[in-house]
Amino acid sequence: MPRFFLHMVNDEMSTVDEEGMDLPDLKAACDYARETLGAIIGDELRGGRNLIHLSIMIDDDSRARVANIKAVTNVVMSTSPFSA
Secondary structure: OOEEEEEEEEOOOEEOOOOOEEOOOHHHHHHHHHHHHHHHHHHHHHOOOOEEEEEEEEEOOOOOEEEEEEEEEEOOOOOOOOOO
């Protein structure tokens, strides 16, 4: 089973994955990254953040970059039902 390394970058920091994880293929690695992004964004929104830039860069076992999953979330709150 191939090994993938998922590195995370956001507005405040970056985390390098030194261990990696065994996943069946690149699609599984991308799916895992999307699930991880969703969980982190949910936590950030519940914590009161409104603007989130987050990226998970995926390297294969030769440490070549094979994908970059990005999420940008901007929550705008308004008390007017007619504002865009």
